[in-house]
Amino acid sequence: MFDEIRFNRVDNLPKYVFAEINDIKAQMKKDGQDVIDFSMGNPDQDTPEHIVDALVDSARTPGTHGYSPSQGIPEVLDAIASWYKDRYGVNLDTKTQTVATIGSKDGYSHLAYAVTNPGGVAVVPTPTYPIHTYSFILAGGAVEDLKIKFDENYNVDEDDFFDKLTHIFDTAHVKPKYVLVNFPHNPTSATVTPNFYKRLVAMAKERRFYIISDIAYGDISFGGYKTPSIMEVEGALDVAVESFTVSKSYNMAGWRIGFFVGNKKLIGALVKLKSWLDYGMFTPIQKATVEALTGDQTCVDEITGRYNHRQDVLIEEFAKIGWNIKKNKASMFSWAKIPDCVQEMGTLEFCKRLLEQEAVAMSPGVGFGDDGEGYVRIALIQDDARMEDAAQRIGRFLENNCKEEN
Numbered sequence: 018m019f020d021e022i023r024f025n026r027v028d029n030l031p032k033y034v035f036a037e038i039n040d041i042k043a044q045m046k047k048d049g050q051d052v053i054d055f056s057m058g059n060p061d062q063d064t065p066e067h068i069v070d071a072l073v074d075s076a077r078t079p080g081t082h083g084y085s086p087s088q089g090i091p092e093v094l095d096a097i098a099s100w101y102k103d104r105y106g107v108n109l110d111t112k113t114q115t116v117a118t119i120g121s122k123d124g125y126s127h128l129a130y131a132v133t134n135p136g137g138v139a140v141v142p143t144p145t146y147p148i149h150t151y152s153f154i155l156a157g158g159a160v161e162d163l164k165i166k167f168d169e170n171y172n173v174d175e176d177d178f179f180d181k182l183t184h185i186f187d188t189a190h191v192k193p194k195y196v197l198v199n200f201p202h203n204p205t206s207a208t209v210t211p212n213f214y215k216r217l218v219a220m221a222k223e224r225r226f227y228i229i230s231d232i233a234y235g236d237i238s239f240g241g242y243k244t245p246s247i248m249e250v251e252g253a254l255d256v257a258v259e260s261f262t263v264s265k266s267y268n269m270a271g272w273r274i275g276f277f278v279g280n281k282k283l284i285g286a287l288v289k290l291k292s293w294l295d296y297g298m299f300t301p302i303q304k305a306t307v308e309a310l311t312g313d314q315t316c317v318d319e320i321t322g323r324y325n326h327r328q329d330v331l332i333e334e335f336a337k338i339g340w341n342i343k344k345n346k347a348s349m350f351s352w353a354k355i356p357d358c359v360q361e362m363g364t365l366e367f368c369k370r371l372l373e374q375e376a377v378a379m380s381p382g383v384g385f386g387d388d389g390e391g392y393v394r395i396a397l398i399q400d401d402a403r404m405e406d407a408a409q410r411i412g413r414f415l416e417n418n419c420k421e422e423n
Contacts (some may be wrong), residue, residue, distance in 0.1 A: 026155060033147075034384035038368055042378050043412040053399060053407045055120050056368075056378040058203070058349055059236070060268040061398040062323070065316040068267060071308035075301035085297035087287045089117030089276070093303040096310040097276045100261075107248040113281045114254070116288050119298055121233055121262045121275040124287070125152040128229070128258070132195070132283060132291040133158040139195040139229075140185055142178075143418060144382060144389030146203045149231070153195075156375075161185050164388045167207040171345040171352070173200070175213050186224050195220070199231040201244060201347035204385045204394040208236075208347050211245040218247065221256040227283060228257035233275075236266035236317050239325040242346040248279060258283045265349060267309045274298055275305050324349045327397040327404065334405050338412035350393040352382075358419035364393055368417065373411035 118124030129152035235244035258279035364381035382389030
């Protein structure tokens with residue numbers, strides 16, 4: 018009925034590639050099959066006890082079950098500022114330079130909606146976490162892709178990045194207003210040096226664009242690597258905002274809380290929009306986030322150590338079946354080129370067949386854009402025994418399917 022009434026914004030969205038994998042996976046689990054799931058960055062461990070205790074204590078406190086400020090309660094904004102001061106030596110004004118969001122994904126969609134004019138252009142490195150692109154598209158803007166180049170150790174070729182970014186600005190019919198960066202990178206796990214952000218801030222001031230930085234995986238780093246923050250750069254507050262989430266560092270993915278900090282103009286736009294669209298988050302969740310950000314940080318070291326160990330196990334077990342993966346320095350993922358003998362399948366077909374035949378789920382690289390084709394993202398959310406089992410299943414799959422391809 019009413020076929021003449023169309024939902025153009027939704028109709029123009031492409032099919033969500035991961036939905037195909039998710040649908041198959043859901044049906045298999047419903048049928049009782051034992052699926053080893055590497056497909057989503059959904060931490061498998063529990064939230065640390067001291068954070069849960071803070072939630073429970075707050076939930077039992079009178080007056081905590083009503084609406085809360087859409088920007089975030091004062092205590093959580095203070096905790097965000099303290100977290101940045103402790104980690105990066107950055108001073109923030111909590112009233113004008115911090116805002117709590119209902120997860121990063123909500124924050125990106127709201128920020129893009131607040132600051133994107135019709136036809137406005139944002140530059141987004143590819144392959145990319147889909148919301149980084151589609152937050153701007155859904156807001157009526159356009160996206161210019163910038164394919165990132167990195168070496169076998171997942172170090173971004175920073176000169177190449179800036180050569181490409183300069184070319185975009187030199188040749189664009191509509192000058193981009195925003196450049197989004199996300200390091201450690203999702204999905205590839207690629208990393209940058211502090212000098213990258215110095216160059217980016219300088220270019221932003223010269224070319225007159227705002228920077229949106231995502232360091233969701235900033236705490237999860239290995240081998241002495243420390244994730245830099247753009248906020249460490251002198252003058253960054255003039256041109257940049259940055260997001261973080263407690264989902265990964267504290268195993269709080271389902272709690273849905275993150276935050277943005279930085280430039281007053283952009284933060285002000287996001288805060289204003291949020292005041293129209295939401296009533297903030299459940300206060301006990303925010304109180305628990307205060308405990309996460311300002312309490313004992315031993316849990317972060319333990320969580321990071323677990324991902325580091327799991328990556329080592331994954332690399333060792335997969336090498337036994339001839340699938341060689343290099344170790345990265347950060348994130349909770351491995352970004353792996355699929356074996357040569359199945360490259361012709363394409364990553365979506367590879368992931369579908371692997372799931373249907375051996376009950377192992379991975380994220381196809383093409384789901385992160387065309388530049389992800391040929392790769393899969395493997396979330397480090399299974400224990401040692403499950404990874405060993407997965408390797409055996411994949412080895413069997415390759416033996417059967419490589420013969421078919423040959």
